[in-house]
Amino acid sequence: MAWNTETDELIKKLWADGRSASQIGAEIGVSRNAIIGRVHRLGLSGRSVPAKQSRNEDDARLEQEVTRLFKEAKFKIISGATFRRMTGDIVVEHPLLGRKRRYAIEFVAQATDKQINERAARFENYVRQSKRPFAEFDEFWLVTDKFTGDIDYTMPHIPRQFRAFDLEGLKAVLAQDRPPKQKPTDRTARTKIGRSIEKNEKEIDLAIAGLLLQLDDKLTGLRNERPNSDDAIKSRDARISDYERMRAELEHIREMMTQFKTGMVKEVKVVQSVNTFADGIKSWWKTNHAAICTRTFDLGLFASSVAICSLAGASGNLAAAVSAALVGGKSVAGALKGIGKKIID
Numbered sequence: 241m242a243w244n245t246e247t248d249e250l251i252k253k254l255w256a257d258g259r260s261a262s263q264i265g266a267e268i269g270v271s272r273n274a275i276i277g278r279v280h281r282l283g284l285s286g287r288s289v290p291a292k293q294s295r296n297e298d299d300a301r302l303e304q305e306v307t308r309l310f311k312e313a314k315f316k317i318i319s320g321a322t323f324r325r326m327t328g329d330i331v332v333e334h335p336l337l338g339r340k341r342r343y344a345i346e347f348v349a350q351a352t353d354k355q356i357n358e359r360a361a362r363f364e365n366y367v368r369q370s371k372r373p374f375a376e377f378d379e380f381w382l383v384t385d386k387f388t389g390d391i392d393y394t395m396p397h398i399p400r401q402f403r404a405f406d407l408e409g410l411k412a413v414l415a416q417d418r419p420p421k422q423k424p425t426d427r428t429a430r431t432k433i434g435r436s437i438e439k440n441e442k443e444i445d446l447a448i449a450g451l452l453l454q455l456d457d458k459l460t461g462l463r464n465e466r467p468n469s470d471d472a473i474k475s476r477d478a479r480i481s482d483y484e485r486m487r488a489e490l491e492h493i494r495e496m497m498t499q500f501k502t503g504m505v506k507e508v509k510v511v512q513s514v515n516t517f518a519d520g521i522k523s524w525w526k527t528n529h530a531a532i533c534t535r536t537f538d539l540g541l542f543a544s545s546v547a548i549c550s551l552a553g554a555s556g557n558l559a560a561a562v563s564a565a566l567v568g569g570k571s572v573a574g575a576l577k578g579i580g581k582k583i584i585d
Contacts, residue, residue, distance in 0.1 A: 459487070486545070
């Protein structure tokens with residue numbers, strides 16, 4: 241934030257009016273911590289009017305309560321951070337489906353819907369203007385005591401990585417990340433997929449880890465693209481949607497494998513996760529096989545996904561068709577173009 245005379249005068253006025261640091265930050269477009277630092281530099285700290293003191297106490301209470309909720313949910317509290325025009329009062333970290341995810345958290349006491357939507361618009365600008373907006377965190381969460389009305393999440397400017405919660409909403413989300421304890425179940429595999437998981441667990445986990453890294457890199461690149469036509473934007477968004485779905489399904493397979501290994505879920509759960517991924521790959525190929533064959537990354541993604549399905553015992557005739565198509569020294573692209581939709585018939 242580039243401070244200037246205009247913003248300093250506005251801070252002085254709002255501070256004198258008894259507004260809290262969070263409220264001033266929401267008005268100007270910076271974090272509560274940034275306002276607190278500026279207030280000290282301007283020599284405005286130390287006000288003692290009871291109403292103003294009450295608002296500061298509200299800010300402190302909100303921060304303490306939110307921090308407590310995250311700690312109880314086994315989130316690691318890292319630090320505050322600044323991400324070029326966006327700031328977080330704290331950053332928290334938590335493993336989700338086998339991967340550590342980071343959340344930048346900003347506190348805004350008694351925020352209005354208008355303020356939250358303004359923050360969402362500013363977050364969208366941050367994403368557009370940053371080369372790697374999600375290199376240091378995965379989502380940006382704004383937490384307030386409470387707000388009235390509904391945030392319009394259908395508005396085009398609100399990215400999916402921006403979320404706003406009141407305390408009750410935050411408690412509900414954190415409760416979802418703490419599933420009830422389950423008794424160990426019989427782990428003896430009875431299906432082809434279950435037996436394949438037991439036999440090839442390490443190979444599957446390694447293959448999924450490699451594919452997730454490739455997907456993360458590709459998603460970062462696509463999110464940084466700035467298409468110059470509606471058709472190009474639509475094409476980019478469709479690819480992002482496909483890759484995000486694949487990524488989520490792969491992470492779910494890893495999670496189900498781990499829980500099946502420890503007896504925490506029944507075999508049917510891991511079978512469902514593998515079949516969901518395999519069906520998704522088949523559908524992706526059937527719908528987009530012509531475009532896939534023109535993109536090196538997509539060809540590699542498809543081949544790697546087929547390999548994972550084969551290791552997990554869910555490829556059916558998929559792996560056989562791909563292997564047969566490659567016989568004779570043909571290139572991957574040439575071989576797959578030749579079989580087209582027949583690969584999933």
